[in-house]
Amino acid sequence: MIKSNPTRQKILESAFQEIHLQGFQAASLNSILTRSDVTKGALYHYFPDKQALGFAVVEELIKEAVLQFWLRPLEEASDPIDGLKGLINVAGKSLSDEDVLLGCPLNNLCLEMSPIDDGFRQRLKQVYELWREGFAWALRAGQTNGTVKSTINAMDCATFIVASLAGCRSLAKNAQSRDVLNACGQNLTLYLDTLQP
Amino acid sequence: MIKSNPTRQKILESAFQEIHLQGFQAASLNSILTRSDVTKGALYHYFPDKQALGFAVVEELIKEAVLQFWLRPLEEASDPIDGLKGLINVAGKSLSDEDVLLGCPLNNLCLEMSPIDDGFRQRLKQVYELWREGFAWALRAGQTNGTVKSTINAMDCATFIVASLAGCRSLAKNAQSRDVLNACGQNLTLYLDTLQP
DNA sequence: TTGATTACATACCAACCAGTATGTATAATT
DNA sequence: AATTATACATACTGGTTGGTATGTAATCAA
Numbered sequence: 001m002i003k004s005n006p007t008r009q010k011i012l013e014s015a016f017q018e019i020h021l022q023g024f025q026a027a028s029l030n031s032i033l034t035r036s037d038v039t040k041g042a043l044y045h046y047f048p049d050k051q052a053l054g055f056a057v058v059e060e061l062i063k064e065a066v067l068q069f070w071l072r073p074l075e076e077a078s079d080p081i082d083g084l085k086g087l088i089n090v091a092g093k094s095l096s097d098e099d100v101l102l103g104c105p106l107n108n109l110c111l112e113m114s115p116i117d118d119g120f121r122q123r124l125k126q127v128y129e130l131w132r133e134g135f136a137w138a139l140r141a142g143q144t145n146g147t148v149k150s151t152i153n154a155m156d157c158a159t160f161i162v163a164s165l166a167g168c169r170s171l172a173k174n175a176q177s178r179d180v181l182n183a184c185g186q187n188l189t190l191y192l193d194t195l196q197p
Numbered sequence: 198m199i200k201s202n203p204t205r206q207k208i209l210e211s212a213f214q215e216i217h218l219q220g221f222q223a224a225s226l227n228s229i230l231t232r233s234d235v236t237k238g239a240l241y242h243y244f245p246d247k248q249a250l251g252f253a254v255v256e257e258l259i260k261e262a263v264l265q266f267w268l269r270p271l272e273e274a275s276d277p278i279d280g281l282k283g284l285i286n287v288a289g290k291s292l293s294d295e296d297v298l299l300g301c302p303l304n305n306l307c308l309e310m311s312p313i314d315d316g317f318r319q320r321l322k323q324v325y326e327l328w329r330e331g332f333a334w335a336l337r338a339g340q341t342n343g344t345v346k347s348t349i350n351a352m353d354c355a356t357f358i359v360a361s362l363a364g365c366r367s368l369a370k371n372a373q374s375r376d377v378l379n380a381c382g383q384n385l386t387l388y389l390d391t392l393q394p
Numbered sequence: 395t396t397g398a399t400t401a402c403a404t405a406c407c408a409a410c411c412a413g414t415a416t417g418t419a420t421a422a423t424t
Numbered sequence: 425a426a427t428t429a430t431a432c433a434t435a436c437t438g439g440t441t442g443g444t445a446t447g448t449a450a451t452c453a454a
Contacts, residue, residue: 007431023309026222029412040413041433050412101312107364108308110371112220115299125371159368159377160384164357167304167364171356174307174322180356187357191388204401226442237443238403247442 008046010036016057020105023112024054024120051119054109058123062106066127071134079147080138081192084161088185091165092178100181103173107166132158139195149197157195164188205243207233213254217302220309221251221317248316251306255320259303263324268331276344277335278389281358285382288362289375297378300370304363329355336392346394354392361385 014036018027029050033040047053070087077083102108106127113120135158142148168184211233215224226247230237244250267284274280299305303324310317332355339345365381 005431021312023220023222025220026313028410030410039433042431044413045431103308103312107367111300111305111308111367114371114373115218116223121371121373128368128371153380156380156384160361160365160381163364163368163381164361165364166367167360167362168357170304170308170363170367171325171360174311174318174325176311176318183350183353184357184360187353190391191384194387194391202401225440227440236403239401241443242401 005046007038007042011038011043011046011053012056012061014038015053016061016105019054019057020102020108024109025112051117054113055119055123058109058120058127062109063127063130066106066131067134070131074134074138077138078145080135080142081147081195083138084135084192085189088165088189092182092185095178095181097178100169100172100178101176104166104169107169128162132162134158135161146197149195152195161188161192164191202243204235204239208235208240208243208250209253209258211235212250213258213302216251216254217299217305221306222309248314251310252316252320255306255317255324259306260324260327263303263328267328271331271335274335275342277332277339278344278392280335281332281389282386285362285386289379289382292375292378294375297366297369297375298373301363301366304366325359329359331355332358343394346392349392358385358389361388 011032014032015027018032018035022028022031027050029040029043032053033043043053047056069091073087074080074083077086106124109120110124110128114124115121132155136154139148139152139154139157143150143152143154148154164184165188168181168188171184172178172181208229211229212224215229215232219225219228224247226237226240229250230240240250244253266288270284271277271280274283303321306317307321307325311321312318329352333351336345336349336351336354340347340349340351345351361381362385365378365385368381369375369378
């Protein structure tokens with residue numbers, strides 16, 4: 001009964017929304033309870049404290065979202081550069097207006113919590129490393145099958161791509177502009193082209 | 198007496214430090230007062246409320262730092278690509294360990310405050326636009342003197358460069374690693390090379 | 395000299411917060 | 425049938441927060 005419980009899941013998803021909007025520290029438990037129509041007793045039945053709730057949001061929702069959107073599709077692509085360009089394109093189109101306004105949940109939490117809570121930092125770092133290693137793995141596969149230049153350092157490239165994606169969403173969030181997001185994505189695909197042999 | 202007052206300046210700088218570490222919402226006025234060795238009466242004498250203090254930090258400290266570190270040096274460079282590569286290099290070296298751990302003050306505030314306070318958002322946006330326009334101006338100057346490819350869209354490129362810089366510092370902050378920062382900067386300079394004619 | 399303004403200092407307050415204590419209906423176990 | 429554990433629900437608390445009310449010493453203007 002620890003996992004895949006509907007009440008627990010409702011709490012998790014409401015917590016994700018509240019944290020995505022307000023940040024973790026400013027996220028109010030009472031507000032999460034109102035959102036999910038659940039009581040404080042239920043919350044503290046499933047999570048020992050606010051921090052544990054935050055950790056669960058990172059490990060169960062955010063990590064899963066990265067896997068599902070960025071990594072699994074890329075595993076099936078034969079040309080990683082084509083695959084990445086496609087994903088960037090899809091990302092720009094599939095993000096809702098609210099998603100543009102709220103930015104990347106991983107990066108938001110990252111900037112807020114990394115310096116003040118090492119438990120958060122390590123869990124967020126795990127997700128970032130999963131992401132970077134997934135991209136690096138795809139780039140190396142491309143180097144093997146000849147779709148990616150053999151001279152590049154796959155992990156460094158992957159890191160830069162993830163960083164740029166995060167940065168693009170930052171600027172778009174501040175500018176409240178899908179155009180900024182697309183202009184950034186456009187230029188990132190130009191960089192990707194330079195990785196071809 | 199409204200400006201360049203030593204007490205006011207002390208408050209501003211302590212506020213900057215506290216906000217840089219904790220974020221704006223979590224920044225405690227009492228903690229700022231302890232840092233600056235000033236009393237609440239003094240703080241509320243110079244700033245009507247916490248928000249106004251935050252605005253002043255953005256407009257007087259953060260904006261000025263962007264101008265001084267990124268824009269003024271670039272004005273004097275004859276080749277903007279060389280200039281940018283030099284600045285990225287200097288940035289990587291001149292950042293203190295603490296600076297790496299705390300990340301970019303502008304981007305931190307941006308992600309925290311943009312969705313929940315439009316006054317903050319607009320002031321931060323002004324700084325980002327100053328930054329992007331400064332880079333774009335330099336790139337256009339390069340297009341004129343033949344050091345930059347004429348086919349690129351200067352503003353879009355500038356936006357991408359700023360976004361990537363922000364993203365690099367995000368990942369480095371989370372990883373607590375200067376290596377990540379340098380690897381990202383390295384790849385950003387590779388992108389910059391592709392802007393040459 | 396005197397009245398007003400500036401530049402703080404101290405004490406206090408209402409609101410909100412995460413967390414707890416206690417109670418209870420239901421379901422599982424023995 | 426009796427006992428125990430689960431899954432909540434409600435009421436409360438101590439600590440912190442941004443902000444205010446009030447007071448005062450020093451400076452400036454008339």
